Amino acid sequence: MAQGTAEVPGRARPLPERLLEAATRLFAENGYENTSVQEIVAAAGVTKGAMYHYFAAKDDLLYEIYHRLLALQTERLERIAGGPGTPEERLRDAVLDVIDTSCAHLDQLTVFFRSMHLLPEDKRRAVRAERRRYHERFRALVEEGRRDGTFRTDAPADLAVNFLFGAVHQISTWWHPDGALGPRDVGRYYVALFLDGLRRAGDTGVWPPSAAAL
Amino acid sequence: MAQGTAEVPGRARPLPERLLEAATRLFAENGYENTSVQEIVAAAGVTKGAMYHYFAAKDDLLYEIYHRLLALQTERLERIAGGPGTPEERLRDAVLDVIDTSCAHLDQLTVFFRSMHLLPEDKRRAVRAERRRYHERFRALVEEGRRDGTFRTDAPADLAVNFLFGAVHQISTWWHPDGALGPRDVGRYYVALFLDGLRRAGDTGVWPPSAAAL
Amino acid sequence: MAQGTAEVPGRARPLPERLLEAATRLFAENGYENTSVQEIVAAAGVTKGAMYHYFAAKDDLLYEIYHRLLALQTERLERIAGGPGTPEERLRDAVLDVIDTSCAHLDQLTVFFRSMHLLPEDKRRAVRAERRRYHERFRALVEEGRRDGTFRTDAPADLAVNFLFGAVHQISTWWHPDGALGPRDVGRYYVALFLDGLRRAGDTGVWPPSAAAL
Amino acid sequence: MAQGTAEVPGRARPLPERLLEAATRLFAENGYENTSVQEIVAAAGVTKGAMYHYFAAKDDLLYEIYHRLLALQTERLERIAGGPGTPEERLRDAVLDVIDTSCAHLDQLTVFFRSMHLLPEDKRRAVRAERRRYHERFRALVEEGRRDGTFRTDAPADLAVNFLFGAVHQISTWWHPDGALGPRDVGRYYVALFLDGLRRAGDTGVWPPSAAAL
DNA sequence: GATGAATGAGTATTCATTCAT
DNA sequence: GATGAATGAATACTCATTCAT
Numbered sequence: 043m044a045q046g047t048a049e050v051p052g053r054a055r056p057l058p059e060r061l062l063e064a065a066t067r068l069f070a071e072n073g074y075e076n077t078s079v080q081e082i083v084a085a086a087g088v089t090k091g092a093m094y095h096y097f098a099a100k101d102d103l104l105y106e107i108y109h110r111l112l113a114l115q116t117e118r119l120e121r122i123a124g125g126p127g128t129p130e131e132r133l134r135d136a137v138l139d140v141i142d143t144s145c146a147h148l149d150q151l152t153v154f155f156r157s158m159h160l161l162p163e164d165k166r167r168a169v170r171a172e173r174r175r176y177h178e179r180f181r182a183l184v185e186e187g188r189r190d191g192t193f194r195t196d197a198p199a200d201l202a203v204n205f206l207f208g209a210v211h212q213i214s215t216w217w218h219p220d221g222a223l224g225p226r227d228v229g230r231y232y233v234a235l236f237l238d239g240l241r242r243a244g245d246t247g248v249w250p251p252s253a254a255a256l
Numbered sequence: 257m258a259q260g261t262a263e264v265p266g267r268a269r270p271l272p273e274r275l276l277e278a279a280t281r282l283f284a285e286n287g288y289e290n291t292s293v294q295e296i297v298a299a300a301g302v303t304k305g306a307m308y309h310y311f312a313a314k315d316d317l318l319y320e321i322y323h324r325l326l327a328l329q330t331e332r333l334e335r336i337a338g339g340p341g342t343p344e345e346r347l348r349d350a351v352l353d354v355i356d357t358s359c360a361h362l363d364q365l366t367v368f369f370r371s372m373h374l375l376p377e378d379k380r381r382a383v384r385a386e387r388r389r390y391h392e393r394f395r396a397l398v399e400e401g402r403r404d405g406t407f408r409t410d411a412p413a414d415l416a417v418n419f420l421f422g423a424v425h426q427i428s429t430w431w432h433p434d435g436a437l438g439p440r441d442v443g444r445y446y447v448a449l450f451l452d453g454l455r456r457a458g459d460t461g462v463w464p465p466s467a468a469a470l
Numbered sequence: 471m472a473q474g475t476a477e478v479p480g481r482a483r484p485l486p487e488r489l490l491e492a493a494t495r496l497f498a499e500n501g502y503e504n505t506s507v508q509e510i511v512a513a514a515g516v517t518k519g520a521m522y523h524y525f526a527a528k529d530d531l532l533y534e535i536y537h538r539l540l541a542l543q544t545e546r547l548e549r550i551a552g553g554p555g556t557p558e559e560r561l562r563d564a565v566l567d568v569i570d571t572s573c574a575h576l577d578q579l580t581v582f583f584r585s586m587h588l589l590p591e592d593k594r595r596a597v598r599a600e601r602r603r604y605h606e607r608f609r610a611l612v613e614e615g616r617r618d619g620t621f622r623t624d625a626p627a628d629l630a631v632n633f634l635f636g637a638v639h640q641i642s643t644w645w646h647p648d649g650a651l652g653p654r655d656v657g658r659y660y661v662a663l664f665l666d667g668l669r670r671a672g673d674t675g676v677w678p679p680s681a682a683a684l
Numbered sequence: 685m686a687q688g689t690a691e692v693p694g695r696a697r698p699l700p701e702r703l704l705e706a707a708t709r710l711f712a713e714n715g716y717e718n719t720s721v722q723e724i725v726a727a728a729g730v731t732k733g734a735m736y737h738y739f740a741a742k743d744d745l746l747y748e749i750y751h752r753l754l755a756l757q758t759e760r761l762e763r764i765a766g767g768p769g770t771p772e773e774r775l776r777d778a779v780l781d782v783i784d785t786s787c788a789h790l791d792q793l794t795v796f797f798r799s800m801h802l803l804p805e806d807k808r809r810a811v812r813a814e815r816r817r818y819h820e821r822f823r824a825l826v827e828e829g830r831r832d833g834t835f836r837t838d839a840p841a842d843l844a845v846n847f848l849f850g851a852v853h854q855i856s857t858w859w860h861p862d863g864a865l866g867p868r869d870v871g872r873y874y875v876a877l878f879l880d881g882l883r884r885a886g887d888t889g890v891w892p893p894s895a896a897a898l
Numbered sequence: 899g900a901t902g903a904a905t906g907a908g909t910a911t912t913c914a915t916t917c918a919t
Numbered sequence: 920g921a922t923g924a925a926t927g928a929a930t931a932c933t934c935a936t937t938c939a940t
């Protein structure tokens with residue numbers, strides 16, 4: 043009924059959504075610790091009591107931000123990884139997709155990597171479990187590609203996935219939606235660098251792990 | 257090599273060092289905002305007054321942690337990058353070295369990526385400038401390798417460096433000194449993945465992806 | 471005797487009763503200020519709106535607890551005090567009875583003495599008035615016994631009643647229904663101590679103390 | 685140096701004392717739960733930080749109030765109970781003394797009985813332990829008097845002590861320093877009532893515990 | 899150089915109560 | 920009768936920093 047507070051035409055967004063949105067933006071801008079609950083509720087146009095009606099604590103907002111991002115990415119990954127195509131094609135598509143969604147949810151990503159350590163132990167454990175599942179799905183894809191002879195086997199699959207995730211997360215520190223490169227540009231380049239590094243290669247002259255100096 | 261910071265053995269280390277050491281450990285364990293000045297001085301065995309004698313503010317500790325890590329890594333990078341060998345050899349050594357020092361200063365690295373955004377604007381700008389210089393030196397090395405035909409030119413050098421840094425920073429989230437892999441193991445694998453991805457390659461049959469798949 | 475408050479067995483007790491019962495238990499366990507309205511209504515299995523339908527404020531629950539206990543005790547006292555028997559016999563029976571009902575309504579008693587001061591002024595005045603009436607009825611009984619020569623007159627009757635009430639109230643701090651002494655045991659002992667102290671006695675050689683000792 | 689804040693001539697009272705004094709008065713007037721830390725520090729003329737410099741929590745003030753009162757009364761009791769005189773004389777003096785100190789520390793006594801249940805579990809346990817020691821010392825005195833044939837043995841000594849303490853605590857609910865009765869008046873009457881009740885007595889005609897009606 | 903008492907501005911959270919439905 | 924979302928005012932507690940000694 044009260045459509046007055048709606049900013050997009052149609053229906054007023056539910057309050058929990060508006061609170062999470064405001065929190066995400068403020069956490070990304072100023073950091074979780076430098077954002078007061080007061081600022082969040084002011085940005086959402088309500089009072090503290092309203093927020094505590096939906097979220098038991100400030101860190102519930104943080105948890106929910108993580109949880110939603112992870113749920114989204116996990117769901118997309120599972121769809122792609124379980125779809126048709128060679129392991130390499132599916133890994134390529136998964137990387138492109140995670141970069142897409144990372145760019146589309148840049149604030150969440152920023153908050154995630156800066157502030158996960160601020161969650162209380164139980165919630166942190168929950169996030170880590172969700173994160174592990176995501177990681178494992180990616181790793182399984184890499185191992186599929188190793189079994190079919192596409193990917194190198196001289197480096198642990200786990201480590202390759204960490205290598206990739208690092209690169210992807212880093213995106214939140216330098217990429218900007220108004221910059222020269224769109225998400226798909228970044229995706230193409232990252233796919234090139236990552237997959238060419240991961241692919242089974244002949245002796246390149248740089249890499250004998252046997253080198254005593256190492 | 258670096259014996260320079262070691263004091264006379266058996267002697268008490270100077271107070272500023274002890275304070276920074278305590279702060280680094282506590283910031284890494286509990287986060288900057290969850291660590292009180294009182295906890296830091298207690299861990300260093302002194303009182304608040306002593307700390308404020310050496311550091312004008314709590315965030316000076318944070319800044320100093322960043323500054324020292326960056327100064328160390330920049331100095332090492334410049335020595336390696338300016339040394340003998342092909343660009344590829346020097347880049348390889350630089351990557352191995354940054355992984356070495358990252359593992360050796362894991363707490364600093366952790367604090368760096370979690371808490372840089374908590375610095376006041378002026379100090380944050382200073383850190384960013386130092387960081388940029390470091391980044392630029394790495395990029396120059398990549399570009400040397402592009403000019404001599406070793407590295408691919410179909411992805412921006414900037415982006416390749418960001419790609420690498422992401423992977424390196426990520427190390428602080430999964431690597432542990434007591435784990436199965438030593439710093440050199442991680443280094444070898446990362447060098448393999450990164451340099452094989454960066455090296456000029458023939459058509460691998462996967463790239464570019466067909467438009468339909470995107 | 472008092473079967474009056476029992477509803478049809480098997481039927482749900484009326485809501486106000488259930489709310490008061492829950493409130494009494496929670497107030498006794500955790501204190502009035504540490505018990506939220508939310509906890510009370512949850513314990514009674516309803517929502518806040520339902521409670522506010524019957525009680526205008528949280529302190530109405532508190533007042534009602536006092537009021538019911540006082541009404542009960544006053545009614546019983548008046549029946550005993552106005553009944554047959556010597557003043558001493560009636561006082562004895564009144565003491566036994568107040569100990570009985572105190573043990574039977576231990577939670578109410580506990581709440582009464584801990585939290586009466588938390589009532590708003592007007593309700594506190596109302597409770598004090600009811601309480602005074604109760605006190606006065608007891609005092610009148612003592613004075614009857616003084617007039618007929620049974621009780622000592624060398625201590626104010628008022629003070630003797632306060633003396634007794636203190637002892638009775640204290641019961642809520644040490645007595646427990648599962649302990650070795652039943653309400654009647656406590657009653658017998660208290661009657662002995664109180665009435666033997668109150669009875670007119672010859673010079674016992676101890677009293678008055680010599681001035682020096684004081 | 686700064687003697688300006690001193691209200692009594694001589695030295696400025698130390699801040700912890702002033703805080704406890706203010707807290708005691710306010711807790712007695714308005715109740716612990718209705719007294720804010722802000723009110724306490726305002727009454728003591730300092731800021732919150734100063735209070736938290738000395739007391740870790742609001743309930744530390746409460747604990748300290750109890751602890752000091754108990755320590756005082758225990759010390760006095762032990763001096764009297766361990767002194768010269770018959771058990772009856774020492775018990776008489778102890779009762780007179782506890783009434784004296786109760787009247788002299790009426791606010792503490794009020795707070796004690798209203799708010800002890802608000803202490804966190806560990807502090808409550810500590811207070812109970814101190815309280816028990818006090819109770820036991822009193823009980824030992826009663827038992828001395830039973831052994832030498834002065835006091836009745838047909839009621840448990842424990843119960844007699846509880847009986848007495850209830851009467852004494854009650855004093856804080858009706859006695860006022862400006863009233864007609866001084867502490868010594870109250871003491872004399874209470875001693876009379878209590879000791880005459882406790883003394884071994886012949887059959888008084890009211891007390892055969894064998895009475896079937898009981 | 900160093901202490902520690904004191905400041906004061908800030909924080910997350912609680913909760914009795916209201917009111918449109 | 921009853922719901923539950925929302926209010927708004929209050930609360931205990933924290934902590935970086937200062938400054939007289």
